[in-house]
Structures are given as structure tokens and as C-alpha cells.
Amino acid sequence: MGCDASVLLDDTSSFTGEKTAGPNVNSLRGYDVIDTIKSQLETVCPGVVSCADILAVAARDSVALLSGPSWPVQLGRRDSTTASFDGANTDLPSPLMDLSDLITSFSNKGFTAKEMVALSGSHTIGQARCLMFRNRVYNETSLDATLATSLKSNCPNTGGDDSLSSLDAITPVTFDNSYFKNLENNKGLLHSDQQLFSGGSTDSQVKTYSINAATFYADFASAMVKMGSLSPLTGSDGQIRTNCAKVN
Numbered sequence: 473m474g475c476d477a478s479v480l481l482d483d484t485s486s487f488t489g490e491k492t493a494g495p496n497v498n499s500l501r502g503y504d505v506i507d508t509i510k511s512q513l514e515t516v517c518p519g520v521v522s523c524a525d526i527l528a529v530a531a532r533d534s535v536a537l538l539s540g541p542s543w544p545v546q547l548g549r550r551d552s553t554t555a556s557f558d559g560a561n562t563d564l565p566s567p568l569m570d571l572s573d574l575i576t577s578f579s580n581k582g583f584t585a586k587e588m589v590a591l592s593g594s595h596t597i598g599q600a601r602c603l604m605f606r607n608r609v610y611n612e613t614s615l616d617a618t619l620a621t622s623l624k625s626n627c628p629n630t631g632g633d634d635s636l637s638s639l640d641a642i643t644p645v646t647f648d649n650s651y652f653k654n655l656e657n658n659k660g661l662l663h664s665d666q667q668l669f670s671g672g673s674t675d676s677q678v679k680t681y682s683i684n685a686a687t688f689y690a691d692f693a694s695a696m697v698k699m700g701s702l703s704p705l706t707g708s709d710g711q712i713r714t715n716c717a718k719v720n
């Protein structure tokens with residue numbers, strides 16, 4: 473629902489959570505990492521650090537540890553007492569979207585197309601399931617033929633929906649600007665990735681970032697600060713959860 477850790481809540485009798493929404497189910501992972509951080513914090517400093525702040529700091533530190541940029545993370549977010557299954561289904565962009573729908577989806581949350589391109593550079597790390605890019609691998613001519621052949625071995629035409637491939641095939645565990653170089657070489661894994669360099673209005677920005685990593689880092693850091701301030705709960709709103717998966 474915003475930077476309120478609503479995404480971490482399990483279903484309850486009063487609401488269906490976001491974990492089972494289409495874009496998240498069988499996909500979002502790492503809940504165990506957040507739980508470990510939370511339980512260590514509750515031991516040394518109980519009831520002070522929200523799950524929402526943990527997510528914001530973990531995102532920043534993950535990028536920094538993988539040689540990417542760093543940025544200041546404002547703290548004081550509080551955790552939601554509910555979640556929105558419908559919001560997760562309607563508001564998250566799909567990997568099947570074309571550029572205009574991607575732009576609209578980010579604009580609905582107050583982000584410019586420029587910020588969307590910068591934020592998409594996070595696909596320089598991480599993985600995607602075969603289900604998310606099968607159609608691109610088997611049916612799209614805008615995918616590099618050599619990469620398509622190697623992806624097919626791990627993503628058959630039928631079955632293997634959950635088998636993972638790197639979003640950035642060149643440097644999968646380094647936060648660099650190779651995502652943008654990949655796009656210029658038709659090596660975007662998702663349809664939505666390649667849309668950012670497909671003859672449209674965002675091509676020139678992809679070129680800039682592929683040539684200049686420092687510009688990408690600076691724009692990415694600013695956009696992450698902005699994303700980290702999306703509808704936070706503050707003051708006496710919400711709560712500091714004891715267990716990130718459950719309302720107190």
C-alpha cells in the first residue's frame with residue numbers, strides 16, 4: 473500500500489494479504505531474511521524499528537553491498553495494520569506491458585518516465601521465473617538469438633514455470649549499468665525491460681546510462697529516496713510490528 477510493510481502480512485480472517493496477489497505469488501521471496509533481521513532487532517531494542525524501515529534499509533544496503541550506489545534512508549516509517557490484495561493486483565506493473573502502460577503505471581504513483589527508467593536499472597541484479605519471460609524467449613524477434621537459445625535450456629516451452637534466470641545475464645550479482653548495455657544489445661530478459669529501448673521516448677536515456685554509470689547511480693539513488701517516501705505511516709498511525717508477518 474506504500475512504504476508500510478503491508479506486503480509482509482500473511483492473510484487473516486479480516487483481510488487477504490498481498491503475498492497471494494498475482495504479481496507476488498510464487499515470486500516474491502526473502503521474507504526469511506527480513507524475519508531474521510527483525511528478531512535480532514527485537515532482542516536488542518524491542519518495539520522500536522518497524523518492518524517498513526527494515527525493508528528500506530535492507531534495499532539500500534543490498535545495493536551498496538553489490539557495488540552499487542548508496543543513499544540516505546530517512547527512518548520513522550510505521551507498519552500497516554492491514555494489506556490490499558486488490559491494490560497489489562491493480563497497481564503493480566506487469567512484465568508484459570508496453571512502454572506507454574509502464575509510463576502510466578509509474579505516473580499513477582507520482583513518478584516520471586525518467587525515474588521509471590532509472591529505477592528499472594535495479595534489474596541489473598536478481599532473477600525472474602521462466603513464466604515471466606517464456607513468450608519473449610519463444611515468440612519475440614527483439615531478443616538476441618544467442619541469449620534466446622541459452623535461456624530455452626532452462627525455460628522449456630511447457631513446464632518449468634518456476635525455473636530462474638538472471639535478469640542481467642552479463643553481471644548478475646553486481647549492481648552496475650550493464651542492464652542498460654544489455655537493452656542496447658537486445659538482451660533485456662523481460663518484455664517490459666526491452667520496451668525501454670525499442671525505438672521510443674526512453675531510448676536516449678538508456679544510452680546515457682549505458683555510457684555513464686555515475687549518472688545512473690545518482691538518478692537511481694534519488695529515485696529510491698523518493699520511492700522510500702511513498703505513503704508512509706508516521707506519528708501514531710499504524711504500529712511497530714513485533715512479527716513482520718502479523719499485526720500485533
Ligand code: HEM
Nearest residue numbers: 498499500565566567591592594597598599600601604664
Ligand atoms: C518497470 C516495471 C517493472 C516490472 C514490470 C518488473 C517486473 C519484474 C518481474 C516480472 C520480476 C521477476 C519476478 C519473478 O519471476 O518471480 C522482477 C524481479 C525483480 N525486480 Fe522488477 N519490475 C519492475 C520494476 C522494478 C523496480 C522499480 C525495482 C526496484 C527498484 C525492481 C526490482 C526487482 C528485483 C531486485 C528483482 C529480482 C528479485 C529476485 O531475484 O528475487 N523492479 N521484476
